[in-house]
Amino acid sequence: MSPATLLRNALRVLIPLAVACTFYLYLYPIFLGCAFPLPQTDDNVAAFQDTLRQHVLSDSSKAAPFRLLALGDPQLEGDTSIRNYDRESFPHLTWAIRHLTYQTEQPSLRKRLRQVVHDIVDIFFDDIPDTLESIRKRIDLFGNDFYLAHIYRTLRWWTKPTHVTVLGDLLGSQWIKEKEFNRRSWRFWNRSFKGGERVPDEVATYPAEEYDPAGLLGIEDENAAAWRRRIINVAGNHDIGYAGDLTVERLERFERAFGKAAYELRFELPITNPAANATIYNEETNPSSNRLAPELRILNVNNMNLDTPAADQSLQDKTYAFVNDVINTATAVEYQGHFTVVLTHIPLYKPEGVCVDGPFFDFHAGGGVKEQNHLSADASRGFLEGIFGLNGDPNAPGHGLGRKGVVLNGHDHEGCDTYHYINQTEEGDERQWRVIRWPAAKADQLPGKPGVPGLREITVRSMMAMYGGYAGLLSVWFDEDTWEWKFEFATCALGRQYFWWFVHILDLIVLVAIVIYGVLQTAVAAGFNVDKWTGEKVAPPPATANGNGVKKPVDVANGEAKRE
Numbered sequence: 001m002s003p004a005t006l007l008r009n010a011l012r013v014l015i016p017l018a019v020a021c022t023f024y025l026y027l028y029p030i031f032l033g034c035a036f037p038l039p040q041t042d043d044n045v046a047a048f049q050d051t052l053r054q055h056v057l058s059d060s061s062k063a064a065p066f067r068l069l070a071l072g073d074p075q076l077e078g079d080t081s082i083r084n085y086d087r088e089s090f091p092h093l094t095w096a097i098r099h100l101t102y103q104t105e106q107p108s109l110r111k112r113l114r115q116v117v118h119d120i121v122d123i124f125f126d127d128i129p130d131t132l133e134s135i136r137k138r139i140d141l142f143g144n145d146f147y148l149a150h151i152y153r154t155l156r157w158w159t160k161p162t163h164v165t166v167l168g169d170l171l172g173s174q175w176i177k178e179k180e181f182n183r184r185s186w187r188f189w190n191r192s193f194k195g196g197e198r199v200p201d202e203v204a205t206y207p208a209e210e211y212d213p214a215g216l217l218g219i220e221d222e223n224a225a226a227w228r229r230r231i232i233n234v235a236g237n238h239d240i241g242y243a244g245d246l247t248v249e250r251l252e253r254f255e256r257a258f259g260k261a262a263y264e265l266r267f268e269l270p271i272t273n274p275a276a277n278a279t280i281y282n283e284e285t286n287p288s289s290n291r292l293a294p295e296l297r298i299l300n301v302n303n304m305n306l307d308t309p310a311a312d313q314s315l316q317d318k319t320y321a322f323v324n325d326v327i328n329t330a331t332a333v334e335y336q337g338h339f340t341v342v343l344t345h346i347p348l349y350k351p352e353g354v355c356v357d358g359p360f361f362d363f364h365a366g367g368g369v370k371e372q373n374h375l376s377a378d379a380s381r382g383f384l385e386g387i388f389g390l391n392g393d394p395n396a397p398g399h400g401l402g403r404k405g406v407v408l409n410g411h412d413h414e415g416c417d418t419y420h421y422i423n424q425t426e427e428g429d430e431r432q433w434r435v436i437r438w439p440a441a442k443a444d445q446l447p448g449k450p451g452v453p454g455l456r457e458i459t460v461r462s463m464m465a466m467y468g469g470y471a472g473l474l475s476v477w478f479d480e481d482t483w484e485w486k487f488e489f490a491t492c493a494l495g496r497q498y499f500w501w502f503v504h505i506l507d508l509i510v511l512v513a514i515v516i517y518g519v520l521q522t523a524v525a526a527g528f529n530v531d532k533w534t535g536e537k538v539a540p541p542p543a544t545a546n547g548n549g550v551k552k553p554v555d556v557a558n559g560e561a562k563r564e
Contacts, residue, residue, distance in 0.1 A: 004520040007513055018510045021503045025150075029158040034492035036067045036159055039477035042488065054160055063475070065218035065269055066296055068341070069161035070472035072410035072460035074148050074192060075238060077141060077172040078184045084134045092122040144465065145191040147500050151469050152193055155492060156228075159473060162217070163227055163298075164196065167410035167460055168236025168345030170258060174250055185257040196231040204263035204300070207325040214265040217296065232265075233258040235302045236345040236410065237371075243305035244368020246315055261302040262322045269294035269478050276480050281335070292337035294478045296485065299326055299387070301344040306379040309367045326387055333389040333398030339476060339485035340405035342387060346372065347409050347459050348380040348420065350435050355416035355459065373412070377433075383407065384420055384433065390453040392422040392431045400424060400453050404485050407457040408474065415461025415470065417489070421446055421454030458489055469494030 024031055035047035039062065054061045079085045088094065096119035098104050099112050106112040156164065171184050189196065203214055215223045240250045240261070255261055271277050271294065281289040302319060310316040331338050352358035360373040374380070384390045384402075391400030419441035422433050436444075438456060446452055461470035476487040494500070 007517040037488035064477040066476040068474040073169040073462040092119040148192040165232040168234040169238040174241040198259040207329040235261040243310040265298040356414035413462035416459040465497035
C-alpha cells in the first residue's frame with residue numbers, strides 16, 4: 001500500500017473524530033447545558049434556552065440582572081515547581097568530564113575512575129529522569145495556562161456573565177521572589193485570563209456612608225461592558241500568605257498586579273414601575289416605608305489575617321477596621337431592598353464531617369498562623385452576626401433575621417455548599433450556630449423558616465484540572481412583589497485536562513497528516529513515482545499511441561498490434 005493511500009484511509013477515520021472532539025471541547029457548555037439560573041424558576045432547560053436566545057435575540061432575554069462567573073483557585077505554578085529549575089540539567093555528566101580532564105582533586109587515578117563510574121550511573125538514575133520530568137513539567141505548565149484560559153474564555157462567551165471573580169489563590173505560592181511573581185502575573189493576564197482587567201483602584205472604594213454606585217444593573221451601557229471585562233480578584237493564602245506570613249511587601253505586590261485586596265462595590269437596580277417607586281422610602285414624602293431602592297453590595301474581604309496571631313499587627317488592625325466600617329456603613333436590618341455578596345477566600349467555620357476539609361490550624365514556632373482550613377468560630381460569627389446582622393435573639397433589630405446575602409469563597413478545592421443557621425426557639429447553650437449541607441437544609445425547609453435566621457455559603461470547587469475544571473454560576477435578581485433579592489447557583493465543569501490535551505494533540509496529528517498527504521499528491525501529479533518508496537514494483541503503462549499519435553488496434557489473441 002502506498003503512503004498516500006495509507007494516509008488517505010487513516011484520515012477518513014481521524015478527521016471525523018478530530019472534528020467531533022474539537023466541537024465538543026470548544027462548545028462544552030452547550031453540550032452540558034450550562035447556563036445561569038433564571039429568576040423564579042429552577043428549570044435548567046429554560047435557562048439553557050434563554051442563554052441560547054441571548055446569542056440570537058439579545059433583547060428577549062429573561063436573565064437575572066446580576067450574573068457572576070465565579071472561579072476558584074487556579075493556582076498558577078511556575079519555575080519553582082520544575083525539578084532542575086535554576087541549575088544545569090546534567091550535573092553528573094559535568095562532574096564526570098571534570099574528573100576525566102583532571103579538573104578535580106583526587107588522590108589517585110583509581111579513585112578518580114571510581115568517581116567517574118559513580119557519576120555515569122547517576123546520569124542514568126538522576127540526571128536523565130530529572131531532565132525528562134522537568135521537560136514534562138514545563139509542557140504541563142504551558143498547557144495548564146491555556147487549559148484555564150479555555151474555561152474562562154468559553155464560559156465567558158457562552159454564559160454571558162455581567163461580572164467575573166477569581167476567589168483567591170491566583171498563584172501557586174506566596175514564597176516566590178519578585179521576578180517569579182511578575183512572570184506568573186504576566187501569564188495570568190496574558191494567557192489564562194487574557195482579555196480580563198483588574199478592577200481600577202478608583203472604582204474599588206472603601207466603605208463609606210456616602211458613595212457613588214459602581215454601575216447600574218440591567219442596563220447595557222459602556223459601564224456594563226467594562227464590568228464584563230473586569231475580574232474581581234480575591235487574595236488567597238498562596239497570593240499573600242496566612243496571618244503568620246502576610247507582610248506589607250507581599251500585600252503591595254498583589255495589589256499592584258491584581259487590584260486592591262479589600263473594597264466594596266455598590267450596584268443599583270433601576271425600578272421602572274411608577275407604582276413600585278412610590279413605595280420606596282423617602283425622608284420627606286414616604287418616611288414610614290421600610291423599602292429602599294434596590295441595591296446590590298459586593299464586599300471583597302481579605303480574611304487571610306482575621307485570626308491570630310498575625311505577623312504584622314498593623315495589617316490585621318486594618319483588616320478589622322475594614323470589617324467594622326463595612327458593618328457601620330450598612331443599612332439597618334429593618335429595611336428591605338439591599339443584598340450583600342461577600343467574596344473571600346477562607347471558608348467559614350464548620351465542624352468535622354460537613355465538608356471535605358475539617359477544622360485545622362497550624363502555627364509557626366515563633367507564633368503566627370501558618371495554615372488553616374477554616375476561619376475560627378469567632379471570626380465566622382463576625383461575618384454572620386456583624387456583616388449580615390443575623391442574631392439568635394428574636395428581640396434583636398429586625399427580629400434577628402439580618403440582611404439578605406450570600407458568601408462565596410474558595411480554598412477547599414473540593415467545594416462545598418452549606419447553610420449556616422441558628423434556632424431562636426432554643427434555650428441557653430443549645431442556641432448556637434449550626435451548619436449543614438444546602439440540599440439537607442432545603443429538605444428540612446430551613447431557609448425562610450420563622451425563628452431560624454440563616455445564610456448560605458458556597459465554596460466554589462477549584463478550576464484546576466485535577467478537580468475537573470469547575471466554575472460557579474451565580475444569578476441574583478430582584479422580586480418587586482416581596483421587595484427582596486433572590487439568588488440561585490449552578491456549576492459547570494470542563495473535566496480533567498487529559499481530554500483537553502488529547503483533542504489538541506489529535507488535531508495536530510490530523511493537520512500534519514493532511515499536509516503530508518497534500519505533498520504526496522502534489523508529487524504524484526508532478527510525475528514522481530512515489531509508490532517506489534514502499535519497495536513495490538510498478539509496471540510501466542501500456543502504449544496507447546503510435547508515433548503519429550493514433551491508437552494501435554490490439555490483437556486480443558496474441559497481444560500484438562495489428563498492422564495497418
